[in-house]
Amino acid sequence: MTDKKPPVRRSEKSRQAILTAARELVAEYGFAKLTIEAIAARAGVGKQTIYRWWTSKGAVVLDSLIGDTPNGAALPDTGDLATDLREVMRLTAAEMASPEIQASTRAMNVAVQTDPALAEVYRERYLGPALASARDRLASAREAGQVAADADLEVAAEVLFGAIYYRWSLGLGPLDDAYADAVVRLVASGLR
Amino acid sequence: MTDKKPPVRRSEKSRQAILTAARELVAEYGFAKLTIEAIAARAGVGKQTIYRWWTSKGAVVLDSLIGDTPNGAALPDTGDLATDLREVMRLTAAEMASPEIQASTRAMNVAVQTDPALAEVYRERYLGPALASARDRLASAREAGQVAADADLEVAAEVLFGAIYYRWSLGLGPLDDAYADAVVRLVASGLR
Numbered sequence: 001m002t003d004k005k006p007p008v009r010r011s012e013k014s015r016q017a018i019l020t021a022a023r024e025l026v027a028e029y030g031f032a033k034l035t036i037e038a039i040a041a042r043a044g045v046g047k048q049t050i051y052r053w054w055t056s057k058g059a060v061v062l063d064s065l066i067g068d069t070p071n072g073a074a075l076p077d078t079g080d081l082a083t084d085l086r087e088v089m090r091l092t093a094a095e096m097a098s099p100e101i102q103a104s105t106r107a108m109n110v111a112v113q114t115d116p117a118l119a120e121v122y123r124e125r126y127l128g129p130a131l132a133s134a135r136d137r138l139a140s141a142r143e144a145g146q147v148a149a150d151a152d153l154e155v156a157a158e159v160l161f162g163a164i165y166y167r168w169s170l171g172l173g174p175l176d177d178a179y180a181d182a183v184v185r186l187v188a189s190g191l192r
Numbered sequence: 193m194t195d196k197k198p199p200v201r202r203s204e205k206s207r208q209a210i211l212t213a214a215r216e217l218v219a220e221y222g223f224a225k226l227t228i229e230a231i232a233a234r235a236g237v238g239k240q241t242i243y244r245w246w247t248s249k250g251a252v253v254l255d256s257l258i259g260d261t262p263n264g265a266a267l268p269d270t271g272d273l274a275t276d277l278r279e280v281m282r283l284t285a286a287e288m289a290s291p292e293i294q295a296s297t298r299a300m301n302v303a304v305q306t307d308p309a310l311a312e313v314y315r316e317r318y319l320g321p322a323l324a325s326a327r328d329r330l331a332s333a334r335e336a337g338q339v340a341a342d343a344d345l346e347v348a349a350e351v352l353f354g355a356i357y358y359r360w361s362l363g364l365g366p367l368d369d370a371y372a373d374a375v376v377r378l379v380a381s382g383l384r
Contacts, residue, residue, distance in 0.1 A: 190382025
């Protein structure tokens with residue numbers, strides 16, 4: 001009996017090479033100047049290989065940036081809503097403030113705002129699941145009696161992420177723990 | 193004694209013609225395709241006349257779009273914080289949802305996010321005053337005992353406008369009175 005690992009499928013290798021190339025190139029040159037040709041060249045594949053999986057450069061870059069982000073993962077549930085929201089909002093703020101991915105995430109944000117098809121992909125794959133996870137945690141807090149029975153959980157989830165996004169998009173101030181905590185404090189208190 | 197109005201100064205007429213041209217052109221062609229030359233041609237002035245007042249096309253367009261918006265105007269003060277915030281948030285949501293200015297405001301929003309100098313002008317002239325007015329109203333509500341003594345008013349103002357901006361930027365849902373009211377309800381309740 002041989003103990004061989006199954007061979008990595010060639011197409012999966014190409015796919016990963018394309019995602020890596022897209023991530024590197026958007027960081028180096030920005031989204032606007034990026035072309036499908038450049039991604040194909042760096043990944044060592046033909047353009048057609050990229051179009052087999054993605055419909056536009058925006059879609060490739062989106063996947064390259066958020067592909068391994070655990071969106072839609074359940075929020076922590078320690079039993080205390082404010083504690084759990086603080087953890088998630090601090091993490092979100094720190095991620096968005098991270099200098100390493102700043103160029104890419106800002107380019108992506110602009111692309112999403114100028115390309116309705118890309119925006120739809122972004123909402124479906126990324127924002128929707130993230131907001132749904134937050135709503136789920138708020139719902140379990142409501143069951144535990146930490147949230148008023150008639151609170152609007154959908155709006156509360158948007159308000160939480162919106163506060164981080166607003167400050168980040170428009171450069172209104174530092175995205176630090178203090179800001180994340182203050183937002184959570186206001187929202188958690190409003191939900192009671 | 194003659195009853196003559198003072199003559200409108202020629203430079204003020206040029207200035208207004210430039211602002212009108214910029215507003216029209218950005219609505220017709222979008223911000224990206226707009227040039228200083230096109231604004232000058234439509235306004236019937238030379239490029240140098242534009243550069244006398246503005247440093248970039250972004251700065252002209254910004255002024256053309258928000259010049260007559262009463263930012264920094266005091267919020268209404270009926271004595272009831274939630275009532276006043278609802279009025280302002282409903283107005284803000286309706287303005288941002290307005291189909292007539294959608295193309296211009298979205299183009300402007302993208303320009304602000306890709307041009308740090310323009311972003312600074314935008315924060316100074318527009319966002320800063322709007323947020324300060326909201327904070328002032330929250331402070332008067334605090335004096336009236338409607339807001340907790342230790343509430344963070346700066347964060348509360350950002351959370352209010354951020355919720356509208358987030359939904360608008362990323363197309364997360366309708367910008368209607370119901371949304372504005374739900375945001376105000378959450379924040380006003382959180383501030384008590």
